[in-house]
Amino acid sequence: MASHETQSHPDFEQFVRQHRPLIAKVCWLYARNSGEFDDLYQEILINLWRGLDRFEGRSRTSSWVYRVSLNTCISCYRRERRHRDTLPLDYCNSLPTEENDNAEQLQQLRTLIERLDPLEKAIILLWLDEVPYDEIAAITGLGRNTVATKIRRIRLKLSEQVAR
DSSP states (O other): OHHHHHHHHHTHHHHHHHHHHHHHHHHHHOOOOHHHHHHHHHHHHHHHHHGGGGOOOSOOOHHHHHHHHHHHHHHHHHHHHHGOOOOOOOOOTTTTOGGGGGGHHHHHHHHHTTOOOOOHHHHHHHHHHTOEEEEHHHHTOOOOOHHHHHHHHHHHHHHHHHHH
């Protein structure tokens, strides 16, 4: 069976390298520590591997990777929700493009985003990555108008938190 799987996805390693920053960003947002980061990352890779044959190419590959990554993290969050605490993440060096001088701002933003529910986190992460509303709608399964409304409300909620 292992040889068949290897033949099915001969470029999976390159695929993962190409999408590593996106996967790491999603994991970083949902993980509370380095162990959770690693677990989420592995779960996402497993789900990508399993779903690659079913990916039909109707959307951009990065949109599909986002959808799999977000759905995996949200599912894990829901499954583990009652065992979680609210300690901030101390494992920030997972983002490959993070600059030292931006680390404090990035951590402040993450702290604010941590307070959002899982779907709000997914939406704001996509918005911060400048993903178009139509694509956010496709990834999350929401309507475009719903996405626009949620983004407006999330931004307002984050602004109110900053003002406190």
